Amino acid sequence: MSHDSGRARSGDGGWIGRSVPRVEDDRLLRGNGRYVDDIALPGAVEAAFLRSPHAHARIESVDVTAALAAPGVVAVWTGDHVRDLPAMLNKEELRTPPGLAELLDPLVRMTPMPLLARDKVLYVGQPVAVVLAENRYLAEDALELVEVRYAPLPVLVDPQHALTEGAIRLHEDLPDNTAVAVATRVGNPDEAFAGAHAVVSEHFEAHRYVASPIETRAISAQVDPYSGRLIVWSGTQTPHRLRDAIAHTLGLEPATVHVIAADVGGGFGQKGILYVEELLIPHAARHLGRPVLWREDRNENLTASSHAREQIHRIELAADAEGRLIAVRDRITVNFGAYNMTGLVVPYNSLCHLLGPYRVPNVHIDVVGVLTNTAFATPYRGAGRPETVFAMERAMDRLAAELGIEPEELRARNLVRPDEMPYATGLVDRSGKPQSYDSGDFPELLRRAVAKADVDQVRARQREGARDGKHVGIGFAMYIEATGLGPFETARIDIAPSGRVRLAIGAPSQGQGHRTSMAQIAADAIGVPLDVIDVIGGDTEATPFGVGTIASRALVNAGNATHRAGRLVREKIVEAAARRLGVAEGCLDLSDGIVRAKEPGGPSISLAELAGKAPLPGTPEPTDGRHGTEISETVHFRPPGFAVASGAHAAVVEVDEHTGEIEILHYVVVHDAGNIVNPMIAEGQVTGGIAQGIGGALYEEMVYGPDGQPRTGTYMDYLVPTSSEIPDLDMDEIFTPSPMNDLGVKGLGEGGAIAPQAVLAGAVEDALRPFGAVVRRGPLSPSRVRALIRTAAGT
């Protein structure tokens, strides 16, 4: 099997497979980006939210009298003012797929969130009131005049405490603080453990950190006086779901709500869910009859936009004498925060990605999602996978140490082989079907990573001993990622009378370069030059149906929808040209926007000539009310199954035992995302994901005190890595095209972010081997590394 076949084939003369420079850039580089806050809405009212300072409290009274009298204040609303609007519930995310419901019968409890808190607040940052004023300065002035009396309640921050019997319940209509629970079993794990040669029993924690896009969340809304429609600009990753939620909340017909995700300054999952602010701002615009704008500040984003990652794994591995895994058990506790926003998404991703690239015949995994008095946690780049990979790969390292096998060798002995594809794990996938890895070559990923990382050199340096208290170590981590989540995505292609091509896809871009990569796909599918294509993403008018850009799904879903729509449009063009030219379709070819006879000297016609004049194929005259010049196709692509991407990371670090400082000496990544549409963009996605992973591994943590107060609410405390902290990466890739879609592509937006925490923890633990330290939690800040050394040394 040639691993380079994917790129070689797709790069053959067409646009796909080429590092086409991005068409987005020129506009953005000139300062002409149009992020929500940049869109001028004359006469707009600006909103500011009063948020709970308590983690858990009853609201005894709210007095807005003084705030209402403040200069420039248009309105001040509390929970009582919006009590008639239904509480927010993202039914789409909370839905259990039928197959999953039937096989595993998961528990999923709904916790509708009031648009503004009325009786109780459940986390610091929960919206309690909103001030609408002539500008944000005046709105924030008035916030200080809103008087709220709270009666504090006991606070639950630790999910394990929240699960104990008799713990105070966050949601009094639920029997306890469990939000979701699901378990799965394959084979006979208990028997396998009883007969195992070696057992590792461990406890690992993934710590809480956040997406932190540089553009915070923002939304503006306006009732268009001309059409009467509600126009909403939002930095959302899922505009169609937002449209439906706004319509539901405000009692509107969805087709009268127009949601546009224009330029979005990074999302990473945080902008992929539904928030109460996104429902209140449109409501305010309708109620006040003026445009309304809200832009979050950084403190709000860090403390009150969605959080992620916090999980506890009690994991056990059983192996035979050769280090082959015979069973895995894991009990996973996921801290959901105060509301169940996305149901099974994160817990089930953790469950069904735990085994990763390894063959494990006996499995028992159970997951529980727990409600606590912290900001709600939802999917963030990787969405349950970085957490579960951290636990599994850490456990593999402990097993390697237990057995005296090199970590890369232990992994190699357990990998699913390429000749086993499609490989059935025995688990059920997130859509409720038997889980199947469609493609991949895990041994080759590992072989390349090991070769690049140069283990022998690291071991030789370790034998020489530490230099000036600096210890080197190496770590490995592997992952698989089921990408291309359905249910569908839409692409619509229209040929304008001028011959320009308009491609509209349901999925918006938050920096992924869709206007370039999707145009590459369309150009190849239709047979037109790249520069005649205009791409629109995430506009509910351009595509009334759509899902969004989440879950490493846009390229797989929107890309293949684009490909199919392009092929169909191409057929229509050739059909129309054949009629116009009076030749058989089979004698014609379409390339560079010109339909030509295959034989030399034959007739030809350009797309502009054709689209400007040709009647619809099969329609002799435009008598049915449709435009005779229309050449258009809409495709809703439904993936038949997941396209499984995979990767192997290796890291060499140097740890200073005196300061606890970690330096990354070498970071290797070998990944497989099937066929690549734009290698430059793909490399950028992987690199960016790894940078976020390094941030989580070494620097970033959203810390709560036992009182439920967030302690890292600014960028002075919450440490997003800068250029100085992120090294150049040593990157390689293989190409195993996915058989799940025509393009053979797999998603790669999240992959980079999945393995860094695991691989850096492994490398640091290896470096600290002289002390016998075990890394069970991140981030590996200097103080935590020093604590590891001190604890291991018993001092």
Added chain:
Amino acid sequence: MTPSVPAPLGARTPPLAEPSAWHEISLTVNGRPVTAQVESRLLLSDFLRDRLGLTGTHVGCEHGVCGACTVLVDDKPVRTCLTLVVQCAGAELRTVEGLAPADAPLTPVQRAFHECHGMQCGFCTPGFVMTATALVEQHERPDEKQVADALSGHLCRCTGYRNIRRAVCQALDERFGE
């Protein structure tokens, strides 16, 4: 040549409720003289964005860490979210809109960010571009540490920085020779 920069819209939003604290200031923005009535507490970022319509300057954190709002004030990178506009009386400001006129090619710094794929969502990009512009406008080539220090004043959540470093290096090479 007059740069074809969007004309300032003039003060249009309601006052910030401090009528005793109005100041008339004059400054230069992208080569054009601007005179405006401003409140003492008006931030430079809000002045540029809301009063002059120059929305290419983005506000990412409002507490002086992320660097997205950086513009050049008298040729030096300044965080507009930590600067009051009254501090800028008489100053010469340059924003990302002032770098390349609409009908002119991108500057070497802007072009390098494009060619090296040193940008994804584009939100932090104007800040990086302004800081990099200040670097290439120095009389001598800044050394590696100076470049690293300058870049570490900016956060990017998309790129992982490698391509930003490449872009800045390319622009410096073009300006000072390799």
